[in-house]
Amino acid sequence: MRAIFGAIALGLALYGCNGREQTGESRPEATAEFPQSFAYNCDPGNGPAPALGAPWLPGQEGYLPLEWASVDAALEKNDPVLAATVQQCMFYDFMWRSFIAVNWPAVPGGNRGQPDRGKTIFGGIGTLPLAVWETYKTPQQIFTSSDRWEDPDVANWGNSPTDTSRAFLAFPDQLTDYRPDVQQPYFFGQSTGPLIDQNGNYVRYEVAVNQAFFTYIRKFGYYNAGRQRDAVLTYIANPKAADAFQRPPFGNPAQTTGDGYLAGLPDYARQGMVDVKAAWKELPEGAPYNNRYLQRRIAVDAQGTTKLYGLVALHILRYTPNKYDPSKGVEGAFVAATFEHVDNVAIDFEKPLGGTLTPSFNPGGGPQTPEEEAYGFAGRIPPCPEADRSPGQAPCSSGTTTNPSRKPVNIYRVTPLSDAIEAINDHYQKTVLGSSVGGNRSVMRFYRLIGTQNRHQGPFAFDTPGERNLNGHQGPITGVYTNTNNLINAALESYTQKNFSCILCHAAAKPKCTPEKAFEEDQFKTLTFLLNAAQFKPGDSCTP
Template identity: 35%
Template sequence: MDTSKLVAGIALTLLFGSAVTHSAPPLPGKPWIMPFDVDQRFPPSRIHPSLSGEPSQREVYEFAWRSFIALNWPYKENGLRGQPDPKARLAPITNLPLPDDLVVWETYMSPETVFVPPQQWPVHWGKPDTSGLVRISTPPCYNGNYQYGTSFAPGINQPYTSANVPTGPVVDQHKEYLRVEVTLGRSYFDYIKQFGYFDSDTQEQAVRKYIRYANRKGESPPPAQSPSDNASRFQPVPTGLEFYLDQLPLYARQGLTEVKAAWKVLKLSGENPDIPGRYFRRLMRFPLPDGSLGEPVLMGLVGFHIHRVTPFGHLPSTFEQVDNVRIGKRLFDPLPKPKHPTLNPGGTGGHPARYDNGYEVNGESGVAGVIPLPYKDGEQLIPVDERERINVSRVTPIPLQVQLVNWKYQTLLRDSVWSYYQLIGAQNKNLESPNPRLGPGISGPQTSNTQNLVNTTLETYTQRGFSCARCHLNAFPQGVTSFPPYENRFEDLHVMSFLLLNAKSGSNPAQDTECSSSYSALP
């Protein structure tokens, strides 16, 4: 039985009743503003109200979609970073080889902009570096003590194994590498600024004081509630209720937000070209070995991670373009379909392609030496005609409840390019079978709503027993030298974000900190 048709029928009934209409329900009020929390649309005036009960898992998925819409709302030209344009409309469906307007998350700061040597602070949020349709990529950089002795090229390796040891790149069916970017929102920036965590020395000192207090008192230190409070101990990442966020505009007054995005090169001619209208598009320039920039290349968004922190907790979610591993189906599709998915040649007999462990290189998977090695800093890229394609499939199916929410929002957005994107899932504490011994944050797949949550463009090579939580459980501020126990007193050290590890020491001489550019651009 074709489950996609079943899902379509159920979704349409839920949306419109028994009769299908030709007008989509409206988006929630002020959709350009991210929801403050799962159960609360806008920030509270003073304190977060007590909840009548836990939200449902479906509400978490709705929260993820609304966050996705707000992050991809058009940026207000000449506004501050992250400022949406309330008068704009979401990117339309236009099957032209042209870039779309700049969106909110693209104007957020890159970690490399925030974590300059402390001697170069203050850094100001201000306006983005560009508001045009062409921009330079903002890849994640790798900092610290590298396990293998050499730093890694930014933006081309998959940056998920740990903060500074990535896994190798992904090669699509056109033999082009996927590219990766990372940005962080205003509240995260203000947190780093408020407590001086752009300096690794400050982080380490604050962590030492936090641990001493937690061990002595048997509880976590009280967080600072005002500028006059003691903030010398490490402070929890922002949920949106903090005093230092009070003066932010409504569109920025949420908790920690960080984005990780994956892009593909759009092939516009030759055999089996891409259908540009099915992608959110951006012209990007990539660094050349001599430090200069290559010519602009039209890219299509294929993967999108969101990490948000709210009073409810850590709420990671992940989205993909619908054609990544199987051709997306939609009713009354105004665009032609591609000949094959982005990341595999297609299945047989009308079924999607399937590979052991979710990937295949030359017919092999899950054996040593198959996964491409990560590029080290300064390495030239393998020429296009010598690259091995990575065939990718999805190991864990998208849950039915997620598919239903996808149909709802894809219908709401049916006139927008964002209707060609889908939520793969979200990870949060288990709402169906609550665990009274649930650890802090998302203490792992064993206590969360899912054991597997993987984006095929960003965690291609670890699709079994892997998730946002399993990866980000290894993220701590600098100064944490051993894994803290899952006890409430250490909860605030489980920051679930690797970005603080990019901070440099203010006691060391300032050095050039440009994100490494010594890797070749797209040929």
């Protein structure tokens, strides 16, 4: 397989601290057979249609695809430019299928992350059970104090809720810039803040990770910051030492077979790390257009106050076994993608006839000023409301106010979607999710891919701004570049839309206590900042 060198994966199943957890896992039978037309052909002029892949495979309905497809070797040799275009499309297809899989209904009360083969993503509006990703663990459930890891609820992966109730939880105190809930969750703290929609309500954010990442943290004890520090220093002294720092898992054969630490996981969970970020907007009760959203009633405070919310954005970061080659020290690869609700910045999909529907994050009609056109918004980033701050959360980087104006922030898209992305979106939104399966079209057709970030494909070109944009930011391997300089979700990175991307941020992620002299060490480029949420035991620090 052609691959992208990268970093992380996730892991194992239900091994507690003292042995394997017994879950009584159920295996619902499938209720639908999916048509070949669901497969997308990235190269229609050079071969037959591709085989139908996950999450549509019989016996594995709802499963995440494990690896992206590779272009035909003959095409790569005879027409490398076309081959690069086709390969990039295959990344889009891989992440569209990943999006469908993580949003597949989970088994209520089953193992966290278990897709329900007895249901499909085509359930009725507002009736879909919790999605697979919604049952993943949150960082605050993993990166707690070491003594709490003696509690089975912490040390075991556990089971999904039996209903669709949700709650936004505070993030660990020690991540002072990374503050989900009302502040956009990423580590360029000086450039982020809350987003206020056109109804004057704050968008809410959350982060979750899959079982493989949880198993990795448990296996190596990296919930303890002191263990990370020791592993980093050991790697610097002797990279081949048994207790030297390990990257998050890619789901490669060394991890998923034999004695690999992911081998005991259920088959649907034996993949690399999956890290998701989500954004939700409050929906007016009874509004006529609520049926365009994946809806949840979510508790927003410690008193249990609930409000109706709709999903407006989802980031997915994956580590895969593509290009695994132990002889070359290649553990696997990475790919990231971001999806948005179609009504976020414009109304251009299944436009209601004669309605008054306007975008969630601007009044409609496009940017009104040169500043909005160039940067996606105008003015200053608003402060966070003190009243909406959850217990234990750090102050917002943009400041905190006790008297928020709740004035809407007008957000526009700076970088338009490419023709290739528009084409594959059309397929998945209309041909796939717009199909009637079991009498229902999927509400997930109201979501679309903005783009992916992966290893650069094809030759480099520098003559035009468009060509230079395709020579993207450096990835997790020194000197290896990605496919774009600009990959932004207007609902998740509203205030950094100019020449910014997932990798520009995440390439700076490293384990706890990495010394400055090793800041460019590839082994420490984990692409996830979550390791920094680990806590020290009392009295311990990076310099014990």
